[in-house]
Amino acid sequence: MNNMQNFSKGFFKENAVFVQLLGMCPTLGVTSTAINGLGMGLATTFVLLMSNIVISLVKGFIPDKVRIPAFIVIIASFVTVVDLVMAGYLPALHEQLGLFIPLIVVNCIVLGRAEAFASKNGVIASALDGLGMGLGFAMALFMLGSVREILGNLSILGIKLVDADGILLFILPPGAFLALGFLIAFINHVKKTA
């Protein structure tokens, strides 16, 4: 697999949300607005990129039997960095995402990429894989957040489109399932016809 494919597969062919159905907890939990989805996606992208780089570099020094705890420590460190930096410089977004930032540690996409890709591949391939997977995840969260915000609040990125109440259901948790289901169906349709 060449480097271009390592990067691009995260967007469409192996998109974490739409194809692998991984990381459903933040996907459903934080996407009530487009900006929340994007913020969560980019925070996860940073963690994925950095943890993939570091894990691909240290994989030779970590004995097989303790690789999982070692990976988790590395991932948790980067998540804490994101948490602290966000609390200091983006307090409003940090408050919105709240508990979901520390929960990136147990996001199965991050550990999944570490196990399945970074621990078997070189540093450049791993970096591209992490970046592509992360941006694909961010794209999916942004799409889902946009759909929910438009339908539920009749606004996009906080800008009101029509001065009226939206369909409240889409802001509430059940709306996340509905919107995600229709988005996956749509993506599958596009893939089949393309």
Added chain:
Amino acid sequence: MAKKESTLFNMVSSLVVVTLIASTALGYVYELTKGPIAAAKLAKKIRSIDEVVVEYDNNPVDDMYKIPIENSEDSLEVYPAKKGEKVMASAIRTYSPKGYGGNVWLMVGLLPNGNIQNVAVLEHKETPGLGTKMDNDEFKNQFIGKNPASLNLKVIKDGGDIDALSGATITSRAFGQAIQLAFDTYTKGGQHE
């Protein structure tokens, strides 16, 4: 690259090294972000105080004092807004544990006579689109300028004067309760200078 063998020494030493490096790096990042985090928290507090009290020339955060809540071990934080030595109004950080999603934290601005100057919503986990509407002016205006001594802060359903938010009676109840707590604690707990 050949993997290191999983001997006890290799396992222990590699984990020690990984955790040592990670904790050193995190300590460094913590030191770097400590200042900005404290500044962001303070800015948020001052913003909410500014929202509920007007006209002051002291620093309400420095002058903060606590009043114990009656029949409870907790206390409320009071931020007095003074002009010279005269207390113009007090911003009281109050809460109700009976929100739909746990505690609802409010900042209530009370004039010395007990009139509500303004209310700011600080923290809550109410339902988006229903309970979150407590921050709308339409709802808050029912409280602003009124005195809880004469205004019954319960919702109409419970025999009070407050028109509850549709679909969010519990949130409306908690909102009134939090203000009542601030008023009771402030008027009974002594408005010391």
